[in-house]
Amino acid sequence: xxxxxxxxxxxxxxxxxxxxxxxxxxxxxxxxxxxxxxxxxxxxxxxxxxxxxxxxxxxxxxxxxxxxxxxxxxxxxxxxxxxxxxxxxxxxxxxxxxxxxxxxxxxxxxxxxxxxxxxxxxxxxxxxxxxxxxxxxxxxxxxxxxxxxxxxxxxxxxxxxxxxxxxxxxxxxxxxxxxxxxxxxxxxxxxxxxxxxxxxxxxxxxxxxxxxxxxxxxxxxxxxxxxxxxxxxxxxxxxxxxxxxxxxxxxxxxxxxxxxxxxxxxxxxxxxxxxxxxxxxxxxxxxxxxxxxxxxxxxxxxxxxxxxxxxxxxxxxxxxxxxxxxxxxxxxxxxxxxxxxxxxxxxxxxxxxxxxxxxxxxxxxxxxxxxxxxxxxxxxxxxxxxxxxxxxxxxxxxxxxx
Amino acid sequence: xxxxxxxxxxxxxxxxxxxxxxxxxxxxxxxxxxxxxxxxxxxxxxxxxxxxxxxxxxxxxxxxxxxxxxxxxxxxxxxxxxxxxxxxxxxxxxxxxxxxxxxxxxxxxxxxxxxxxxxxxxxxxxxxxxxxxxxxxxxxxxxxxxxxxxxxxxxxxxxxxxxxxxxxxxxxxxxxxxxxxxxxxxxxxxxxxxxxxxxxxxxxxxxxxxxxxxxxxxxxxxxxxxxxxxxxxxxxxxxxxxxxxxxxxxxxxxxxxxxxxxxxxxxxxxxxxxxxxxxxxxxxxxxxxxxxxxxxxxxxxxxxxxxxxxxxxxxxxxxxxxxxxxxxxxxxxxxxxxxxxxxxxxxxxxxxxxxxxxxxxxxxxxxxxxxxxxxxxxxxxxxxxxxxxxxxxxxxxxxxxx
Numbered sequence: 001x002x003x004x005x006x007x008x009x010x011x012x013x014x015x016x017x018x019x020x021x022x023x024x025x026x027x028x029x030x031x032x033x034x035x036x037x038x039x040x041x042x043x044x045x046x047x048x049x050x051x052x053x054x055x056x057x058x059x060x061x062x063x064x065x066x067x068x069x070x071x072x073x074x075x076x077x078x079x080x081x082x083x084x085x086x087x088x089x090x091x092x093x094x095x096x097x098x099x100x101x102x103x104x105x106x107x108x109x110x111x112x113x114x115x116x117x118x119x120x121x122x123x124x125x126x127x128x129x130x131x132x133x134x135x136x137x138x139x140x141x142x143x144x145x146x147x148x149x150x151x152x153x154x155x156x157x158x159x160x161x162x163x164x165x166x167x168x169x170x171x172x173x174x175x176x177x178x179x180x181x182x183x184x185x186x187x188x189x190x191x192x193x194x195x196x197x198x199x200x201x202x203x204x205x206x207x208x209x210x211x212x213x214x215x216x217x218x219x220x221x222x223x224x225x226x227x228x229x230x231x232x233x234x235x236x237x238x239x240x241x242x243x244x245x246x247x248x249x250x251x252x253x254x255x256x257x258x259x260x261x262x263x264x265x266x267x268x269x270x271x272x273x274x275x276x277x278x279x280x281x282x283x284x285x286x287x288x289x290x291x292x293x294x295x296x297x298x299x300x301x302x303x304x305x306x307x308x309x310x311x312x313x314x315x316x317x318x319x320x321x322x323x324x325x326x327x328x329x330x331x332x333x334x335x336x337x338x339x340x341x342x343x344x345x346x347x348x349x350x351x352x353x354x355x356x357x358x359x360x361x362x363x364x365x366x367x368x369x370x371x372x373x374x375x376x377x378x379x380x381x382x383x384x385x386x387x388x389x390x391x392x393x394x395x396x397x398x399x400x401x402x
Numbered sequence: 403x404x405x406x407x408x409x410x411x412x413x414x415x416x417x418x419x420x421x422x423x424x425x426x427x428x429x430x431x432x433x434x435x436x437x438x439x440x441x442x443x444x445x446x447x448x449x450x451x452x453x454x455x456x457x458x459x460x461x462x463x464x465x466x467x468x469x470x471x472x473x474x475x476x477x478x479x480x481x482x483x484x485x486x487x488x489x490x491x492x493x494x495x496x497x498x499x500x501x502x503x504x505x506x507x508x509x510x511x512x513x514x515x516x517x518x519x520x521x522x523x524x525x526x527x528x529x530x531x532x533x534x535x536x537x538x539x540x541x542x543x544x545x546x547x548x549x550x551x552x553x554x555x556x557x558x559x560x561x562x563x564x565x566x567x568x569x570x571x572x573x574x575x576x577x578x579x580x581x582x583x584x585x586x587x588x589x590x591x592x593x594x595x596x597x598x599x600x601x602x603x604x605x606x607x608x609x610x611x612x613x614x615x616x617x618x619x620x621x622x623x624x625x626x627x628x629x630x631x632x633x634x635x636x637x638x639x640x641x642x643x644x645x646x647x648x649x650x651x652x653x654x655x656x657x658x659x660x661x662x663x664x665x666x667x668x669x670x671x672x673x674x675x676x677x678x679x680x681x682x683x684x685x686x687x688x689x690x691x692x693x694x695x696x697x698x699x700x701x702x703x704x705x706x707x708x709x710x711x712x713x714x715x716x717x718x719x720x721x722x723x724x725x726x727x728x729x730x731x732x733x734x735x736x737x738x739x740x741x742x743x744x745x746x747x748x749x750x751x752x753x754x755x756x757x758x759x760x761x762x763x764x765x766x767x768x769x770x771x772x773x774x775x776x777x778x779x780x781x782x783x784x785x786x787x788x789x790x791x792x793x794x795x796x797x798x799x800x801x802x803x804x
Contacts, residue, residue, distance in 0.1 A: 038473035046470045068448045071440035095500040095513040099558040101492040109478045111497040156501040
């Protein structure tokens with residue numbers, strides 16, 4: 001646990017990876033669970049994810065997509081169908097082999113009921129969704145299919161790092177099927193553009209778009225486009241990908257349709273996704289030596305109001321003024337939504353509460369004490385501090401301009 | 403596949419369970435996947451789930467809860483800690499025993515990398531969340547914890563039925579911890595009341611609230627309260643539960659705190675949940691012999707506008723009128739939200755499109771053809787038809803009034 005009332009130790013320049021862990025702890029965003037590689041996303045961290053989900057979901061729907069949900073489990077045989085895909089994911093799959101437990105000696109539980117065919121927990125859903133699309137598509141009239149899924153996925157991770165690399169993570173995965181290559185390529189590029197716009201407008205991340213080299217491509221893809229964010233240790237972080245899959249997965253899954261000439265043809269598919277890794281990227285790009293820094297559009301609370309009332313005397317009047325201000329601020333809007341204003345009435349000294357919110361990266365901090373009340377003023381602290389030193393903008397790594 | 407242009411076969415009275423399957427297929431809500439017991443929730447079904455999630459999530463937040471996310475996997479040893487809980491869930495757990503795959507003879511994949519301790523896929527999260535709360539709670543000042551999680555869970559199911567009993571299902575699970583029994587009991591009752599209000603106001607289900615008998619209690623609970631919905635085969639369906647867990651799980655997980663007398667004490671916990679089973683309940687309560695019937699507040703689209711243009715002549719004018727009407731209707735609000743209006747421009751006869759939407763239970767259907775345009779009229783079909791026959795209201799089963 002970082003010290004409660006001072007800057008993060010170590011600083012970014014002293015030890016960037018350790019600083020990253022410390023800002024997450026200090027902001028109470030997430031923690032490691034006792035299940036290797038699986039994190040607990042705490043309310044402030046999950047609130048951030050919700051604020052990422054909402055505009056993205058709206059952008060997906062505005063571009064014609066609908067949400068659906070596909071099984072968590074994938075039969076082993078599905079994975080075997082696409083050679084490159086197997087190669088890419090076989091080494092990191094959680095495998096379900098039994099469907100019940102029996103109580104053994106000394107009350108220990110023992111796996112029982114072996115499955116005829118083991119199931120893997122989805123590392124990504126191309127194969128299970130492909131099997132569904134194969135059932136749904138008969139004619140070119142059934143295309144395009146434009147579907148997105150919000151889900152958890154599992155990729156066994158030997159060196160987990162909160163938000164950046166975890167065995168289980170949350171994400172969205174778009175999966176579309178089209179009647180020709182041009183339309184599928186256009187979809188791939190359109191969703192990359194959505195990701196770029198979201199990163200810039202909501203996360204304040206000036207990402208670069210590019211295409212991955214062959215060795216970095218998604219296993220089974222023809223082309224992998226990506227957004228790469230530059231973070232403060234001078235490295236690029238892959239923050240979202242959009243894949244043109246050609247006919248690779250439609251052949252593996254049998255997504256075949258009668259085309260406009262009434263000839264059988266395999267569909268052209270795409271997939272695209274961003275995950276809770278966006279949170280890690282955001283933290284590494286914007287955090288400073290006092291903690292995380294959140295862009296107002298995605299901050300779970302945009303303004304926190306802190307009553308500073310060390311003495312009983314005057315406490316009621318200060319609280320009343322704080323509540324009145326909160327009510328007034330909630331009438332205001334940012335981007336068509338009411339401002340998210342939190343009143344921190346916890347039984348804790350005002351200074352300590354102020355530091356809590358600095359570490360949590362809340363964009364605007366309003367502190368009101370008896371003297372402020374008498375003078376008709378408030379103290380305002382701004383999350384993004386003018387004084388912070390930033391390393392020079394780093395150069396991108398492994399990312400070619402599109 | 404049910405016939406595309408007539409009523410559902412069989413009728414409710416002829417064969418209620420088969421009718422239930424048929425209305426789901428006809429409405430294109432969901433389908434079985436090739437993974438035993440796991441369903442694919444298709445866009446119209448998932449849209450319904452989203453419309454259930456949104457108001458519920460708002461109601462949880464209005465009652466002081468925040469969302470968070472906990473691991474999908476639970477170590478076997480966690481489950482062993484609470485005897486009744488093990489008993490209840492051991493026979494339906496998916497067990498992960500390996501964390502990678504190797505390519506064997508003939509390209510077959512073989513589970514590899516055995517885990518030291520097998521993991522189960524969460525059937526519910528009391529134990530894994532309890533382990534986190536044990537880390538978070540030291541003093542009564544850390545209480546209450548009021549957290550909800552939206553997640554997928556797995557309970558191996560031998561006789562799956564879409565939405566009602568599936569191996570994987572989507573749900574929310576609230577988990578709260580309190581410093582005394584009275585507060586925890588009050589929470590249990592408050593959330594039951596939220597469920598009841600939601601069922602009545604959004605799903606139009608006049609549920610009964612009650613307490614489960616000892617044999618029907620949640621494994622490990624002290625009391626299980628429930629909402630029960632009456633459906634058309636004269637049976638009661640358990641549509642949501644709220645559990646007072648006493649100190650059973652806090653003792654198992656070690657959620658101990660220094661109370662106001664500075665004495666160590668175990669926290670008092672609750673859990674409460676509703677799932678995609680709400681969709682099944684809704685279908686069985688409101689469906690009729692023409693298909694599903696959706697209450698306007700949760701219908702993914704509340705109004706569908708169907709241009710009926712058998713001939714090329716006049717098509718453009720009809721389409722323009724439909725688009726104008728859609729734009730006007732979207733200016734109107736229901737419950738503070740814009741009306742959800744869909745324009746069905748698919749290349750399909752108007753009559754067939756009309757039947758599609760009847761089967762999908764859309765509340766209001768507007769059809770416009772060239773003659774309507776000339777006469778300045780529209781045809782309006784109402785989802786909830788006055789003529790439908792309903793069996794008498796059934797008596798509740800296994801549910802005592804609270």
